[in-house]
Amino acid sequence: MKFTYNWLREYVAVELPPEEIAARLTLLGLEVDAVEPLYPGLDEVVIARVAAVRPHPNADRLTLCEVEDGSTDLRRVVCGAPNVRAGMFAALVVPGTVLPGGLKIRSSKIRGELSEGMLCSEQELGLAPEGTVSGGIMDLDPAEFPGLRPGAPLREALGLADTMIEVDLTPNRPDCTGVIGLAREVAGFSGLPLTKPVAEAPELTAGELPFSVSVEAPDCHRYAARLLRGVRIAPSPRWLRQRLLAVGLRPINNVVDVTNLVMMEYGQPMHAFDFDRLAGGRIRVRRAAPGEKMTTLDGGERQLDPEMLVIADAEKAVAIAGIMGGASSEVSPETVNILLESACFEAKSVRRTAAALKLATDSSYRFERGVDPQAAPLAMERALRLMRELAGGEVVAGGIDYREGVPEPPVLTLRLARINDLLGTSLDLATVEKVLAGIEITGERLDEQTLRIVPPSFRVDLEREIDLIEEVARLIGYDRIPTSMPQVEMTLPPLDAAAGRREKARALMLAAGCFEAINYSFVNPAHGEALGLPDHDSRRRSLALLNPLSEEQCVMRTTLLPGLLENARHNINHQSTDLRLFELGKVFFPEGAELPREEERLAAVFSGRRHPGAPLLWEGETPVDFYDIKGALEELLAGLAFDCLELTSAAETPPYAEPGCHLVLTESKGEQSYGECGKFSTSVLKAFGIKQEVFYLDISMSLLNALAAARPSFSSLPRFPAVKWDLAMLVPEEVAAGDMLAAIREAGGKLLDRVEIFDVYRGKNIGGGRKSVAFAIHYRDAEQTLNDKKVGVVHGRIIDLLEKRFHGQLREA
Structure with a gap:
């Protein structure tokens, strides 16, 4: 503003x-x-009176002027303006002055005659709108500017000495x-009084009018209209043009300029129709008809829709309500009769229409925020008075003032105790009344602590008691409100177990050499097909977005793996082939009536070399394999203290995993799957454009959070040494090594310290369909040093169990 x-x-x-x-x-x-x-570049421009004019001896289109500029001698100026004449007052720029456009004036000879300055036009001084064609030098009328005298500063004489805020x-x-x-x-x-141009407006009665107004839509709260006959359309006086230019508005003519002036004055947009171009002398405030179009004042053809509010005559739309008038009824030099409109339209309606048409105007700027419904007749009265003064004409008695849509103002209660409680002040009620009355908000005392206030119509933003308290705060001055530090109890909030576990998991993955990836939650709907998921898989049922960023990001993700695969492809395509990436985030399933079910998951992908950059060449070139991703998952579970979970072979391999390279994470003797790890199949890698092996893990943090982690415990350090015995068993190929480990722990009893697989062998000297699994078994007694006899008993029991349960055979060295 x-x-x-x-x-x-x-x-x-x-x-x-x-x-x-x-x-x-x-x-x-x-x-x-x-x-x-405003106009700081005009400080050196002065008023001059043209004393004499004679033809230039060497140029037909130039004249020699003798001008008075307040000094003792006349100044000679060569001028080419057609309107220069003796006796006129004009603007003179003396040598050494720089015009607003950057032109520096010098004394010089023009066609052999000395010119000691320049008589300027409004365009040269920057006082005319851009694009205005110059009609010659400024011709200042002493009747319009009394007291003109040669040598007076132009800014002061024309009232240009002003400041724009x-x-x-x-x-x-x-x-x-x-x-x-x-x-x-x-x-x-x-504390000064406010003076308004119009204190009150006359009450309008319809009577016998040559026009009619009908309001057919609830978006129009108030509509006032009056008729002015016999106007003379002409340029506005200089003071009005200067005032509009100072605030960035382009002068048009005396009638339109008055409506713009009153809009800037009252904040009330107005519109002037050429009454003789309104079909049937009728105004209808209605919705646009389906398929209706109109050409607005800016020359653009607008396609309207039935949600838009328009002003129409008996045949067609002539204005878009609250935004812009139409070209069919605009005021032109031939206009004689004016129908003046002053209205209040629903803010949401104007805002919606302006956005749909991409048409923002000074009028819509005000209507979108909400105008004072009681200001319509006051602004109209002010405009009519100015129009009669500047354009002549007679106002037809009576008019239309539709006000049935004006809402009732709220009745608010303002409590002094509430003010002081929220602001931390000790104000009294008299002070509150005084500061509010300064901006024309008055109320009735209900008691010594309470005011009953009906907000004035121009404050449509005051709807609650807190709004009035905010007014009190800003009026007394935010800098005068005492400040104090809040008293905050220094206690730690209770630790969220899920959040702590999430941060622990992130730290463990970083410790495993991974980098964290962060991907969008909205993904490509083709991901499910790329993973080969069957139609009945819940991960194929994704939640569609109402307003997606693109077709490739139009659904919410149901798994983290495709995003990590795309990250892997991007890195590999940019020569970064050694990858350890993980992501911790949510997936979404469209279950329930309103909100989707959210599940937090952790996924990771490994690819490339196991130890890139290792000092020994053969170590650096070793690729990651299934055991790297499996080990990372085991380390993660150990760090989170989930000793109740184990990795086992699944009855069925998912379509995206390579057969024989897939394990699921379950509870001991449980069927619930908490996650998985494996190697991506060749078909999946091909679908994502990846040409090297990629291993993955994917676990549900939401399911893990529902489990009870093992409580930390401590036992004293062992006093006696451990004994390690190796054991190699020949077993059928289908026997799982994990089941053998569980059997060894079962038979080992208290003496078993730990057991590890250190070799699985197939080939020479091993029969077909069989394999050799070698274990390193560590025995320890907490009370004494073990001997071979005691260890042999337990070791033999383990061998017997493996032979009976798994049809094993002890492999001799």
Whole structure:
């Protein structure tokens, strides 16, 4: 919102400098973006009177002028303007002055005659809108500017010595979209009275009118219209043009300029129709018809839809309500009769229409924030008075004032105790009443602690008691509200077990040499097919987004693996082939009526070399294999203290895993799957464009969080040494080594310290369909040193169990 200092002082006689006003407005919550002097480049331009004019002896289109500039001698100026004449007052630029466009004026000879300055046009001084064709030098009328005298500064003589102030308004302050609203704020902090151009408007009665108005949509809260006959369309006087230019508006003609001036003054947009171009002399406030189009004042053809509110005559739409008028009824030089509109439209309706049409105007800026429904007749009365003064004409008696849609204002209760409690102040009720009355908010005392307030119509943002308390805070000054440090009890919040476990898992994966990946939760719907998932798999049923970023990101993910595969492909394609990536995030399943079911998972992918950059060549070139990903998962489970889980072979290999390279994570003797690890199949890698082996793990952190982790415990360090005996058994190929480990732990009893597989052999000297599994078994007694006899008993028991249960055969060295 732009206004000028002199314009503001017409409503409140403040003597503070512009910079101080800007600072005070900012403290009131109205942030000032700019404070700029107007036309600073015109300080050296003076008023001159053309004393004599004669033809240039060497040029037909030039004249020699003798001008008075306040000095004792006349100044000779060569001029090429067609309108120069003796006796006129004009703007003179003396040598050494730089014009706003950057042109520096010098004394020089033009066609052999000395020119000691330049008589300027409005365009050359930057006082005319861009694109205006120059009609010659400025011709200043003494009747319009009394007291013109040669040598007087042009800025002062024309009232150009002013300052533009721009305020960045928040959407909840529509009352400050007019200069009067800002003047009200200044009056509030300065204690000065606010003077309005129109105190009250006459009551309008329809009577016998040559036009009619019908409101057919609830989005129009108020609609006032009056007729002005016999106007003369002409350029606006200089003061009006300068005022509009100062705030960034382009002057058009005296009638349109008045509507823009009143809009900037009251914050009330208005529109003037050429009454003779309205079919049937009728105004209809209605919804647009299906397929209806209209050409707006900017020359663009607009396609309307039935949700849009329009102003129509008996045949067609002539304006888009609250946004822009139509070309079919615009005011032109031939216009004689004006139908003036001043209305209040629903803010949401205007906002929706402006967004749909991509059409933002000064009018929509105000209607979108909400205008004062009681300001419509006042602004109309102000505009009619100015139009009669500047364009002549007679106002037809009576008019239309539809007000059935004006909402009832809320009735608010303001409690003094609540004010002081929220602000930390000790205000009394008299002070509260005084500061609120400064901005025309008054109330009735219910008691010594309470006010009953009906907010004024121009404050459509005041809806609750807290809004009034905010007004009190900003009016007394935020800098005057005492500050105190909050008293915060220094206690730690209870630790969230799931969050702690999540951070622990992240730390364990980082310790395993992984880098964390973070991917979007919305993914490509083709991921399920790329993984080869069957139609009945729950991971194929994804939740679709209403407004996706793209077709490749239109559903919510149900698994983390495709995202990590895409990360792997990107890295491999950029020559980074050694990968250890993990992601900890949520997946989403469309279950339930409203919200999807969310599950937190952890997934990782390994690919490339096991030890890239190792000092020994053969170590550095060794590729990762299934046991790397399996070991990473085991280390993760150990770090999270889930000793109740084990990795076992699955009855069925998923379609994305390589057969023989897949394990599932389950509880002992349980059927619930908590995760898996394996190697991606060749078909999946081909679908993702990856040409090297990739191993993966995928576990459900949500299911793990439901389990009880093992409690930390401590036992004293062993006092006696351990004994290691090796054992190699020949067993059928289908026997799982994990089952053999479980059997050894079962038979080992208290003497068994730990057992490890150190070799699995197939080949020479081993029969077909069989394999050799070698174990390193560590025995220890907590009470004494073991001897071969005691160990032999337990070792023999283990051999017997393996032979009977697994049809094993002891393999001799």
